[in-house]
Amino acid sequence: MSESSRNSAAGAGWGAAEPGEYKRLLPPRVQKISWLDPRTLWAARNGVLASWFGDPTGRTRSRWVAQREAAGAPADKVIRREETDRFSFMVIGDTGEGDEPQYAVVPGFLKVSQDTDFAVVASDVIYPVGSADDYDGKFFRPYQDYRAPLYAIPGNHDWYEDLGAFMRVFCDDAPPLAPEPAPRPLTRAWLRSLLWHRPRPGDGQRLDQARELRSDAAQRSVQPGPYWAIDAGPIRIVGIDTGLLGTLDAEQGAWLREVSKDPRPKILITGSPLYVDGEHHPCPIDGGGSVDDVVRDPAHRYVAAIGGDIHNYQRYPVDVDGRTVQYIVSGGGGAFMHATHTIPRVDIGGVTERDFRCYPLRGDSLAFYGRLYGRRLRMRRFFTLTEEEGLAVVAERLGITPVRSPGGPVRVTRRMRLVASLLGAGGRPERTSRFRLPVRKIYTQLFSPSSVTYSPPFFKCFLRVDVTPEAIRLRCHAATGNRAQEIDPPIEDEITIPLI
Known part of the structure; x- marks a missing residue:
């Protein structure tokens, strides 16, 4: 097993290391995203507009869910896979910038994931605004050799075009929503509609061709909507959509409470982490309560909550009335790196520096x-x-x-x-x-x-989760862009969660 950043500087990717072979995977033309470009910032304006003039995400999400149910998706939104007493899956978050840092994750991801049953993309599948034409180089091409299904939950960037492309890719080519009636003039909703970013005319013309890169029957996955649960063996995996502003609408909140009543242990996967940067963000639900209230309820048997959105790895083992819930940030799948050195000394929820883990160090x-x-x-x-x-x-x-x-x-x-x-x-x-x-x-x-750089070390990461009736083994693997870490992706953190 190769050294990790916790053992040596070389394990972190520093020094005159041999570059990896990820560049051969890149498409012929890579359009790099500049987050200081006014055109990019203007295209990604919907989050700001939602915070100023009201967030329409809940209503739009309800319409998508209703459309999927009318098309035959299960009303309980549960994906029922063939259940065995043990299985494995991958989690990779905040992936889709389509450049060197994203592709540098791919060789190690493919190596570690060889015998896994499926993978989940946790938040922000496509940057900057979730456009359908971006799925070629930022989703289908990098993961074309992953031979199992890929499920996803959307992040705020996937919502910048009202989730249309996400629904087409992951939800059985869902057709566009019918236009809503125009809001009354001079209202906040009217002002929002005047400025709202919408997809380009003709967006998605290359999508059918891009799908051919992941067209094998073993790779096929169909979701009931932007939020779902997966029943697979001893546990239930629950994925929630926190939209533009990191909240849940009342309808999704009611579903979360209902689906959490299943007696099996559970892992939550969310677009917004509940513990991050030494702070607690419980994620409010419209109408009262929070996502973390649901997670903490002992009757629901949550053992972990994994969130994307922040582009690094963090873990907080929080004691909840005598049982430990692992709160994890896993958003290092390819986008620019959020700093960890700004995280203050950790002392929250009973978690101290002795228990806290992060990557990069x-x-x-x-x-x-x-x-x-x-x-x-x-x-x-x-x-x-x-x-x-x-x-x-x-x-x-x-x-x-x-x-x-x-x-x-x-x-x-x-x-x-x-x-x-x-x-x-x-x-x-x-x-x-x-x-x-x-x-x-x-x-x-x-x-x-x-802060995106195009030479190693990149400090990216992904998770492998192995499930048996007795325990869940969760490992965070690093991707630096160097050859040594491609051949043998180092383990930056590992935890075993008992189930009995």
């Missing part, structure tokens, strides 16, 4: 962003930190022991402390840094999306 994240800022601001000598320096200064700021032992002694200097503080590394702000670069809320929304 905070020190590696800080070194990655230090180099990135150094290039962007043309101040390489000031901002650049070695991976060992990143680990050391993060450990000092958080008051923890470095996860990975440095290769030699590292002296933390004033420059290193200043860089860490400017880049928002977790911990107590230094007196020398009253000014910080925008590395928390604004940084996550603005600078992180422009």
Whole structure:
């Protein structure tokens, strides 16, 4: 088994490593997304409009669900696979930018997933706005050699064109929804409709040709809608659609409560994580209550909740009235990397630094962003930190022991402390840094999306889940873009969840 980032810098992908062979998988023409391009930001405006003028996602989702039921989809939205006493599946989140970082995940994903029964894409299948014509290079081509079904739950980006392309791909070529009556003039809904982004005329003309890349009968999957449950052996997997703003409509909330009454242990897969960046986000349900209320109810027997949307890996083993629920973030499937070094010292839900896990390690994240800022601001000598320096200064700021032992002694200097503080590394702000670069809320929304790099290490990841009647074994595998990690994808985290 290859070393992971927790063992060595080489295991993290640093150094003069041999590049992987993922580039041979890329399509002839790759259109890279620039999240600072005004045209991209304007196309992806629907989330902002929904927060300003009201969110129509719940109503649109209900119409999609009604259409699928009229077409014969099961009313309970349960996918009933052949049940055996043991099975395996993959989870990969926030995949579809269609460039080098996404394709760098593919070789390791295919290697680890060889004997799995199906896979789930958890949030944001297609960037930037979920267009049908983007499915060729961002879904069908990268996963054409995965020989089992792929299910998905949509993320906010898939909703930027009212979920039309997602429904066509995953829900038996669902036809477009009929137009709704025009809203009354001068209302908030009317203002929203004037500015709302809609699909381009003729979008999806290449979709039938793209489908041929995953046309084998063993790869076929049909979902009852944007949210669903899968019954497969000893557990039930429940996938929920959190729409544009990370909430559930009342209709989906009622379904979630009902489907959760099944006596089997359950794993929730959601577009928005419930614990992330040292904070608790219970995910409200219209009409009252929250998704986490459902997860925490002992009668429902949830053992894990896996969410996408944030592009890294995090795990919080939370004690819920004497039983442990594993709250996981798994959004490192290909999109730009969200920083982990900005996560403060963890102390939430009874989870402390001793129990918390993340990938990339905070020190590696800080070194990655230090180099990135150094290039962007043309101040390489000031901002650049070695991976060992990143680990050391993060450990000092958080008051923890470095996860990975440095290769030699590292002296933390004033420059290193200043860089860490400017880049928002977790911990107590230094007196020398009253000014910080925008590395928390604004940084996550603005600078992180422009942080895509096209050379390793990429710090991407995916999950393999193995289920038996006795236990669930969950492993987070890394993808760096280097050849060594393609051949033997390192395990960055592993947990066994008992079922009996």
